[in-house]
Amino acid sequence: MSSEKRDKAPRPLRLRIHSGIRWLHTYLSLVSLLMVLFFSITGLTLNHAEWIVGGLRQTEKTGQLPVEWLSGAEPKKLEIVEKLRSTFGVRGAVDEFRVDERECTVAFKGPGYAADAFVTRSTGALKLSVAEEGSLAALNDLHKGRHTSKTWAWVIDISAILLTLISLTGLGLLFYLKRIRTLGLIVVAMGAILLFVLARLALG
DSSP: OHHHHHHHSOOOHHHHHHHHHHHHHHHHHHHTHHHHHHHHHHHHHHTOGGGOOSOOEEEEEEEEOOGGGTOSSSOOHHHHHHHHHHHHOOOSEEEEEEEOSSEEEEEEEETTEEEEEEEETTTOEEEEEEEEOOHHHHHHHHHHTTTOOHHHHHHHHHHHHHHHHHHHHHHHHHTTOTTTHHHHHHHHHHHHHHHHHHHHHHHO
């Protein structure tokens, strides 16, 4: 009977906390594995822009838009933008739509991508200029959140939160490892001091 009571006795709080931290650290690491890998690799390529080969590729296109979309005080902006996407393959978000008496200018921006359309209002004549910087430049822009969607902004925020939690739970686990606790804390402190010194040097 006493043996059964011992088996059913709850584990000490310290062990339950340790188990919870270890479980959280393990599964947070698994969930964010690809995020960590992506931001690690693109952080490296972002710091070495010279690795981008192929350079900028620019193309020019011409076309025609219905004149009735361009007449009046206010052009039909939605129709113009959708026509540029469907017929001329323009992508990215609309960064600017500028209208004057003579011309409409529509600028599109995306990761590693830019397109500028110039439309003459009196004739509907279209001139389209597209600049593409390649896949690596696009990945670098994703890392920075440059010209990306709100959804991708959430991905960056979630990745930052997950990395913070992984770091904190990893530090928390260190306090339960008696054999390396002291040495581990010394290494953490040394890393923090080194980072501070390097940051100060970088700032001048």
